[in-house]
Amino acid sequence: MTRAAKARPDPARDRAIREQEEAKAEQLAPHIQRVPVRDDAGVVLRGPRTVVRHGRAEVANVVRLLAVRQAKRAGATPLITEEHVEAAEHFLVTYREVAAGVGRASNLELLPGRHGPPGDGAHQEILHQLAMREELRRALECLGPLAAILVAIVVEGRPIASLSRQHGVNRSLLSGWLAASLTLLVAHYRRRD
Numbered sequence: 730m731t732r733a734a735k736a737r738p739d740p741a742r743d744r745a746i747r748e749q750e751e752a753k754a755e756q757l758a759p760h761i762q763r764v765p766v767r768d769d770a771g772v773v774l775r776g777p778r779t780v781v782r783h784g785r786a787e788v789a790n791v792v793r794l795l796a797v798r799q800a801k802r803a804g805a806t807p808l809i810t811e812e813h814v815e816a817a818e819h820f821l822v823t824y825r826e827v828a829a830g831v832g833r834a835s836n837l838e839l840l841p842g843r844h845g846p847p848g849d850g851a852h853q854e855i856l857h858q859l860a861m862r863e864e865l866r867r868a869l870e871c872l873g874p875l876a877a878i879l880v881a882i883v884v885e886g887r888p889i890a891s892l893s894r895q896h897g898v899n900r901s902l903l904s905g906w907l908a909a910s911l912t913l914l915v916a917h918y919r920r921r922d
Contacts, residue, residue: 817879
């Protein structure tokens with residue numbers, strides 16, 4: 730083989746290399762999302778983004794994990810109920826949908842059910858986002874100072890143990906504050922409905 734033949738790029742080989750890199754990246758992404766983010770001292774800054782349950786990846790919900798853990802304790806009345814879990818999931822979805830801001834999605838025309846005059850889907854999407862933003866504002870207002878605890882645990886996925894160490898607060902007290910904030914959130918969502 731001549732030097733000129735070696736220097737020419739091989740499209741089939743390049744495609745195979747790209748496919749291998751994509752497959753490796755696809756395998757790494759779920760792993761990266763399942764591990765918590767830690768600082769230099771080993772303190773958990775953010776919990777895992779996903780958990781694998783029954784062979785499916787789901788968004789991690791710290792409150793659901795707490796409820797499951799408490800339900801396993803025999804004889805004790807659970808502090809976190811199923812209503813709390815549902816309220817936390819609703820709050821998490823609302824927060825993730827609008828906390829970054831309100832704006833038009835770039836793929837709006839590709840979404841199912843978005844048929845109509847040009848611009849109509851974008852207008853409806855922005856109105857929906859504004860309504861969600863108002864719902865989030867009211868929920869945070871209802872929680873008052875407990876909102877910081879709820880955001881840290883539910884949205885950021887911070888474990889109660891690391892928060893209690895960071896703020897020098899007893900874990901049981903922090904769990905009580907979380908339960909109180911979730912109870913306020915459940916009452917807020919009931920009033921809204």
